[in-house]
Amino acid sequence: MGFSRTSLIAIGAALIGIAPVAAAAEEEVGLKPVRVEDREYRFDSAEQHGVAVRVIARGLSHGYSMAFLPGGDALVVERGVRLRLLRGATSDAPRLLADAIAGVPDYSKQEHVHPDDVLGIQDVALHPDFARNGLIYFTNNKPITFDAKAGRLKSSLVLVRARLDGTRLTDMAEIMTGAPEVGIGGSRIQFSRDGLVYVSVGGLSTGDDASSQRLDTIYGKVLRLNADGTPAAGNPFAGRKDARPEILTYGHRDPLGLGIEPRTGALFASEHGPQGGDELNRILPGRNYGWPTSTYGNQYGGSPLPQAPVAAGTEGPTMVWLPAIAPSGIAFYTGDRFPGWKNSLFIASARRGQVNGTGGIIRVVLNDRMEELRQEVLLDSLHQRFKDVRQGPDGLLYALTDEDAAVVVRISPAAD
Template identity: 60%
Template sequence: MRGWVNISLAAMLAVGLVASAHGAEPQPVGLEPMPVGAGPYHFDTAEQHGIRVDILARGLAHGYSFAFLPDGDALIVERGVRIRQLRDATGAKPVLVAAPLAGVPDFSGTANIHPDDVLGIQDIAIDPDFANNRLLYYTYNRPAGYDAGARRLKVVTVLARATLRDGWLTGAKDLLTGEAAVGVGGSRILFGKDNMLFLSVGGLSIGDIQSAQRTDNIYGKILRIRRDGTVPGDNPFVKTRGARPEIYTFGHRDPLGLALDPASGDVIASEHGPQGGDEVNRILAGRNYGWPLYSYGVEYGGSPLPTVPVGPGTEPPVMVWMPAIAPSGIALYDGDRFAAWKGNLFVASARRGEIDGTGALVRVVFNDKFQEIRQESLLESLHQRFKDVRQGPDGLLYALTDESDSVLLRISPAPRPSR
C-alpha cells in the first residue's frame, strides 16, 4: 500500500449487516481488518497536502496511551497489561524494548473477569520535572470484590506515582483512589497550568449511571489535584459537605481525551456520547456537563434517551459528532512543522457511525472563538481503531492504534503525492 491512498466512500460502506433468507447468523458490521504494512505511506491532505506516515512500533496489544521522555524515548501503554519502552522514538530507527517495564500493576490472574470489566494499567503522564526527579504518573483499575447480583467485579480507579529507573517503577504510591463500583471504565491524565494534574474518569457503564451527577464519587468527573496528591484550595467543591474535593467538573459520560489549549490555557476534553452525540468540551471549574440527564445521543440500538441535548445549569459542548466517531486521545497542535495545521485539534477516532474498521485521525479547524469551521478525516484507509495522538518534541504528530496488533505511527510533512 505504498503511495497515495484513495478509497471511495461506497467501498468503505460496502460491508454491512447481512443475513441470509434462511435465517443464518448475520455477518459482523464493519470492514475487514487490514494489516498495516511496513510503510512508509504517503497521503494527500486538504491543507497541509503531502504527509508521510512511518511505522515506528508494531505488535503491541491494544495500545491505549503513550508519552515522550526528555531523552527522546517513549513509553507506550498496552491497556490493562503493560508499559513498553520505545528507544529513540523521535529518531530514524526506533527500537521497541522486548521486556516491559517492571513494577506495573498486574491483575492478569484475577478470577471472575467479565469481558467488559476493565482492569490494569490505563494512562501515563511524565512529571514536568522528570529530567530531575524521574517521576511517572499512571492510572490503573484494580479489583475490589465481586458483585453477585451483577455477576461482575467491583473495581476502583487509582491514580499512582512512581520513580522510573532502569526499566523499573519503584517507590509506587497511590495518590487518589476511587470508590468500588461495577462498570468502571477508562481514564486520562493531563498536566495543566501551574503543573496542576487533571484526571478524567469515565462514568459507570451499568447500574448507577446517575453517579455522574453526584459529587460523592469520582466517576463521570474531571478531577484536579497537585502533583503530590493534595487538593488545591480553589477547587469548586472543597467546601461542599459530602463531596469529593478533587472534583473539578461533573456530568461526564466517558471523557477519554484531554489536551491543553495553548492559547487560553484551558483544558479541552473529548467525550464519548452513547450512540451519537460525541463531544468536545471546554472544561470550566464547577460546571455540569449534563450526562446522563442531557445528551445529543440515543441508546445503543436506536431507542431514544428521555432527555433534551442541553438543560438548565449545564455546559453545552463546543462541538458534537452525529454520527459518533468514538473519540479518545486528543492534541491541539502548536508546532512549526505543519504550518497549515497550527491551532488544529487532532482526535483519535476508533470508528464512525458504529461501523468497525472506519477509524481515523480527525482534524478539526477552529476560528479565533474556538468554533468549528471544518474538519478532515486522515488515515482512514488504514482501517485502524485510533486511540491516542500526541505532538512530539520534534513538532511532528504521533498516533497510536487500538488493535490486537497495534502500531505507533509518526506523521511528517512530505511532497504532495502524484496520482
C-alpha cells in the same frame, strides 16, 4: 465506544424504560481488518499538503496511551496489561523493547473477571519536571473485592505516582483513590501549565448513570489535583460534606481525551456519547455536562433523538459528532514542522457511525473563541481503531492504534 456493547444496551434500555435487548443477537458490522504495511503512506490535507505516514513500532496489544521522554524515547500503554518502552521513538530506527517496564501492577491471574471489566493500567503522563525528578503518573483500575450480588468485581480507579529508573518503576505511591465500584472504565491524565494534574474519569458502565451526577464519587467527573494527589485549592465543591473535594466538573459519560489549548490555556475533553452525540467539551469549573439526561445521541439499537439535548442548568458541548467518531486521546499541535496545522486539534477516532474499520485522526480548526471553523478526517484509509495521538519533541505527530496487533505510526511532512 468506551462502554461494552452489552452494558450500553442495558443502559439505553434502562433510560427509556424497556427490558434490555439480548446482546447475543448483535453482529459486528464493518470493514475487514487490514495490516498496516511497512511502507510509506501518502496523504493530503486541506492546509498541509504532502503528508507521509509510516509504522515505527508493531507487536503491541490494544494500545491506549503514549508519553514521550525528553531524549526521544516513548512510553506506550497496552491497556490493562503492560507499559512498554519504545527506544528512540523519534529516531530513524525506533526499537520496541521486548520486556515490559517492571513494576506495573499485573492482574492477569485475577479471578472473577467479567468480560466487561476494565482492569489494570490506563493512561500515563510525565511530571512537568521529569528531566530532574524522573516521576511518571499512571491511572490504574485496581480490583478490590468480589461483589457476590452483582456477580462482578468491584474495582477502584487509582492515580499512581512512580519514578522511572531505566526500565523499571520504583517508589510507587497511590496518591488518589476512588471508591470501589462495579463497572469502572477509562481515564486520562493531563498536567496544566501551572503543574496541576487533571484526571478525567468515565462513568460506571453498569446502568448506574446517576453516578455521573453524584458528587460523592469520582466516576463521570474531571478532577483537579496537586502533584501530590491532594485536591487543588479553589476546587468548586471543596468543603461540601456530600462531595469529593477533587471534583472540578461532573455529568460526564466517558471522557477519554484531555488537552490544553495553546493560545488560551483552556482545558478540553473529548467524550463518548451513546450512539451518536460524541462531544468536545471546554472544561469549566463547577459545570454540569449533563449525562445521562443531556445528550445529542440516541440509544444503541435505535431510538428518537432527544428533544432537548442540553437541559437547563447544564453546559453544552463545544462540538458534537453525529454520527459518532468514538473519540479518545487528543492533542493540540504547537510545533513548526506542519505550519498549516498550527493550533489544530487532533482527535484519535476508533470508528465512525458504529462501523468498524472506519477509524482515523480527526483534525479540527478552532477560531479564537474556540468555535469550530472546519474539520477533516485523516488516515481513515488505514482502517484502524486509533486510540491516542501525540506531538513528539521533534514537532512531528504520532498515533497509536487499539488493535490485537496494534501499531505506532509517525506522521511527518513528505520528503518531496
